[in-house]
Amino acid sequence: MGIKKITVIGAGLIGGSLIKAFLSTGEFDVTCVDNDEDNLKLALNDGAKVISIENIKEAVFDCDLIFVCTPVMDMLNIIKDVISGVKKGCIISDAGSTKGWIMKNLAPYIKEDVYFIGGHPMAGSEKSGYINASANMFKGASYILIPRMGVPEGKVKALEEVISKTGALTVIQDEFTHDKWTASLSHLPYIVSICLSSSIDRGGYEDDILKMSAGSLRDMTRVSDSSLNMWRDICATNKEQIMANLSKFREELDCFTQILEQGELKDIENYIVKAKDFRQRLARIKGY
Incomplete structure (x- = not known):
């Protein structure tokens, strides 16, 4: 395989889970870079080498593969800072939830002998930090890879093989397709959730009512x-696709509002049945 030394920059939920998954195989020399002492202590206890963010260049100069697992808008400066110090043939990947922004802005800084392959594991939770990380986080999950144009197929295959050790299933896409469908399947659900929370919060309900x-x-x-x-940066770097999906969602709200105004029980029932059918289809596909 050729990849033995892995550095993970950012030991939060996703980065920490990658560290745990790679360590669990016993096949890799894993270094963790973070600015949080608690995260570093936990990674050290798991068997990773740990280096503070101030000494980041010490962690990358001889590694085969680097994962940058920070909020999207922090990635650019981190990669710009370390790229001159990585060895020839090194693969750099990320774990961000948007791809167009980083692929576009990083392009001028990538060297010919260093290979950037965007990545997005479709896994996670509302929890954060290494303390909530799990070696099993990616088992059965899709892991999207977006290679830059010109990246040799062998480098992509090497990264796929490493990721397969986590139990994830790799899928190759381009950044435009990725950002379009993640806006629908990942980003919109989050926006709906925060808007629902905000709407109820504005209602001024007392704790005994919320209970x-x-x-x-x-x-x-x-x-x-x-x-x-993480979500601040997702919203900022995929706003066009998110706004397009919000427009479609607003149409659905308007549609159901009209159905309620008309008061036809059959129309209400049909709308609910259609939604139930989709949920059951999704459950079959995902194995919920």
Whole structure:
């Protein structure tokens, strides 16, 4: 395979889970870079080498593969800072939820003998930090790869082989396709969740009223508690696709509002049945 030394920059939920997954195989020499002492201590206890962010260049000069697992808008400066110090043939990947922005802005800084392959593991939770990381985070999950034009097929295959060790299933896409469908399947659900949370919060309900809420509110607002920095950057770097999806969602709200105004029970029932059918289809596909 050729890849033995891996450096993970950013030991939060995703970066920490990659570290744990790679360490669990016993096949890799893993270095963790972070600015949080608690994250570094936990990674050290798991068997990783640890280096503070101030000494980041020490962690990358001889590694075969680098994963940058920070909020999207931090990635550019990190990669620009380290790229001159990595060895020839090194692969750099990321774990960001948007791809067009980083692929475009990083292009002028990539050297001919260093290979950037964008990555996005379709896994995670509303929790954050290494303390919530899991070696099993990626098992059965799709892991999207977006190679830059000109990256040799052998480098892509090498990265796919490493990622397969986490239990994830790799899918090759381009950045435009990726950002379009993640806006629908990942980003829109988050926006709906935070808007629902904000709407109910504006209602001014006292704690004793909120205490009576049932599981549906818990489930619908769960992802509102996700990483602030991560989602701030996702919204900023994929705003066109997100706004297009919000427009479509607004049309659905208007449609159901009209159905309610007309008050026809059959129309209400048909709309609900259609939604139930989709949920059941999704459950079959995903194995919920």
